């Protein structure tokens with residue numbers, strides 16, 4: 005079977021009622037659909053599930069529209085336990101083991117932690133456990149927040165080297181414009197390449213409880229398809245047909261995967277790492293990086309920004325635009341010192357093997 009590993013993301017809009025409160029019947033439907041898919045495909049499944057805030061609201065009797073950020077984080081802390089216990093009850097009916105994994109951006113942008121998380125997923129999947137992933141909302145401050153579970157699903161798809169990522173939501177895929185606003189909007193069944201014309205079609209979330217709308221779903225689809233992973237956006241009401249969603253154009257939108265141009269380490273650099281600073285380089289260095297696949301040497305550097313240490317991930321800019329990202333062999337202060345001395349030493353600041361270039365203007369990291 006073609007689908008060995010599939011990441012399925014279920015959004016807030018698919019699990020909650022009009023007030024944004026978790027609806028256990030909707031969660032039961034998700035579990036039944038996943039177990040059916042598992043039976044049909046024999047795929048290993050990772051579930052990225054929203055709903056912690058919605059579950060917390062139900063327990064605390066709070067209203068979504070008047071919530072402050074600390075209250076949202078508190079609601080998530082209250083609700084995450086409830087969410088998992090509901091999943092546990094439903095998966096128990098099938099004798100299916102589950103695991104909870106709560107992540108923040110900093111678990112992914114640090115290479116060492118990333119590899120640990122990857123090993124945990126590997127072990128769980130090897131033992132046929134279904135990991136249920138959410139953002140660790142109650143400890144996430146802005147700097148370490150992914151912010152929406154579409155991005156989280158994309159990161160988890162890269163991390164687990166999934167074959168496909170399915171984003172289940174409250175509308176049947178990508179439309180020519182937001183179907184809530186434009187009654188003439190039509191479903192786009194298939195997208196071979198996510199270009200700026202496709203990106204222009206995406207609007208914000210349609211409900212007050214959803215986060216990000218089509219914009220974050222397309223950004224997620226763009227990341228995974230560029231890494232060779234297929235993506236589908238579809239209506240939760242078609243969740244019973246997950247296999248058909250992956251193989252036919254009948255429902256939802258299917259996004260073709262591109263042949264992956266990056267190995268796993270470079271994919272991490274490009275899509276998951278966090279930049280701690282940057283260097284600006286001249287035209288000659290830019291040409292050497294792009295056309296000669298060279299390493300970045302000191303004489304091509306014009307200036308340095310940030311306070312990073314040796315081994316940090318930094319951006320490389322040319323002509324004011326980011327053109328790549330890599331792991332530096334020198335701390336910012338050492339590069340600044342060499343610049344000050346106008347040294348012409350051919351020291352290698354970023355080795356080619358630790359450098360990824362953004363050759364595609366639509367696939368720069370956010």
Ligand SMILES: Nc1ncnc2c1ncn2[C@@H]1O[C@H](COP(=O)(O)OP(=O)(O)O)[C@@H](O)[C@H]1O
Nearest residue numbers: 015016017173179181182207209210214215217
């Ligand atoms: N071009 C578009 N096609 C489909 N839906 C769109 C589009 N632009 C904006 N949307 C809105 O995105 C919403 C889904 O996103 P969101 O509410 O964040 O869902 P979720 O909670 O599942 O992540 C839809 O209900 C729809 O109103």
Ligand SMILES: N[C@@H](CCC(=O)OP(=O)(O)O)C(=O)O
Nearest residue numbers: 015016055056057152153215
């Ligand atoms: N982590 C939050 C969900 C945040 C989120 O991204 O929601 P959505 O993309 O609308 O599914 C929760 O569990 O309520």
